Amino acid sequence: EIVMTQSPATLSVSPGERATLSCRASQSVSTSLAWYQQKPGQAPRLLIYGASTRATGIPARFSGSGSGTEFTLTISSLQSEDFAVYFCHHYNNWPPLFGGGTKVEIK
Amino acid sequence: EVHLLESGGGLVKPGGSLRLSCAASGFAFSTYSMNWVRQAPGKGLEWVSSISVSSTYKYYADSVKGRFTISRDDAKNSLYLQMNSLRAEDMAVYYCARGVGVWPPWFDPWGQGTLVTVSS
Numbered sequence: 001e002i003v004m005t006q007s008p009a010t011l012s013v014s015p016g017e018r019a020t021l022s023c024r025a026s027q028s029v030s031t032s033l034a035w036y037q038q039k040p041g042q043a044p045r046l047l048i049y050g051a052s053t054r055a056t057g058i059p060a061r062f063s064g065s066g067s068g069t070e071f072t073l074t075i076s077s078l079q080s081e082d083f084a085v086y087f088c089h090h091y092n093n094w095p096p097l098f099g100g101g102t103k104v105e106i107k
Numbered sequence: 108e109v110h111l112l113e114s115g116g117g118l119v120k121p122g123g124s125l126r127l128s129c130a131a132s133g134f135a136f137s138t139y140s141m142n143w144v145r146q147a148p149g150k151g152l153e154w155v156s157s158i159s160v161s162s163t164y165k166y167y168a169d170s171v172k173g174r175f176t177i178s179r180d181d182a183k184n185s186l187y188l189q190m191n192s193l194r195a196e197d198m199a200v201y202y203c204a205r206g207v208g209v210w211p212p213w214f215d216p217w218g219q220g221t222l223v224t225v226s227s
Contacts, residue, residue, distance in 0.1 A: 034213040036152075043202055044152065046215035050208075055215060087152055091211040094166050098152040 002026050002090055006099035012107040019075040021102045023088035028068045032092035035064055035073045038101075039084045047086075048073065078104070109133040109216055111203050116221030123193050123225075129186040129203030129218055137161075137181035140206030142214055143188050145199035145223075153199075156188065157206060166211075171197075190223070198225045 003026040013019045023033070031051035036044035046055040048064035051071060061076040075082055083106055088099040115127040129141070143155040156177040157166045165177050176189040186203050200220040206212030 032209070032211075036214075043217040043219050044214075045217070046213065049213045049215075089152070089213065091209065091213050094211060095168055096154050096157075096211045098154065100151045 001095055002029060002092065002097060004088055004090055004097050004099035006086075006088055006102050008102060009100070010103045010105060012105050013078050014107045015080060016077050017107075019078055019082075019104055021073040021075075021086055021104070023066075023071040023073070023099050025069045025071075025090055029090040029092035031067045032090055033064075033066070033071050034089045034091065035062075036087045036089065037082075037084045038087065044087065075104070109205065111205065111216065111218035113201065113203050113218045113221035116201065116223045118224045118226065119193055120227050121194060121225055124189070124191045125193065125223060127188040127190065127201055127203075127221060127223075131184045131186065131203075131205070134205070136179075136184040140210065140212050141177075141179060141186040142204045142206050142212070143177065143186075143201055144204055144214065144217070145197075145201045146220075147196075147199040150199075155201070157211065158186070159210065164210075193223075193225045195225050198223060 005024045007022045033051045035048040038044040052064045063074045085101045085103045087101045110132045112130045142157045158177045174192045178187045202217045202220045204214035204217045
């Protein structure tokens with residue numbers, strides 16, 4: 001199975017700053033990669049699919065890039081509502097797996 | 108509006124059984140694959156099981172294979188997860204999620220989750 005590794009585990013960022021989150025796959029997943037945001041006590045919400053396509057209603061400050069084994073989620077200017085945990089998810093084959101998550105906290 | 112509502116969680120003893128349900132509304136349920144994903148307290152997300160359109164294909168994580176069974180009733184717009192031989196490590200919030208796009212799918216949206224507690 002393909003192992004997904006996210007880094008860093010925790011990212012401390014000031015509001016208005018840029019946040020860059022990484023996700024690495026143990027083997028190529030092409031662009032079969034999604035990103036989700038999860039706030040405390042809430043279900044995950046889809047942000048990005050196909051590595052770089054924003055889901056409906058997701059603000060333009062969220063962008064995804066990468067292919068193969070290296071992926072990045074960038075939040076261009078952090079807003080207060082963006083402080084949350086972010087998970088990557090490969091759906092290239094079975095079993096689909098999630099990364100361990102990156103917590104974006106207020107610096 | 109697309110909506111998923113899980114139910115059926117609760118406290119169960121190790122070795123016991125539980126059946127989770129997910130009621131779907133706001134979309135053509137029969138035309139989408141459906142999925143279960145769980146999250147242990149304070150932990151990350153773990154895919155549990157997926158079922159294709161028409162129930163043609165069913166996939167399970169190795170950790171639940173042989174103990175859990177996924178099913179769907181398109182007439183009732185409902186998804187189910189029968190969980191048998193429950194273990195302490197099955198304790199988690201269980202989310203149902205609509206599958207979108209390719210197969211395996213990505214997940215959008217998710218229900219609010221139902222908590223399964225396994226304890227004696």
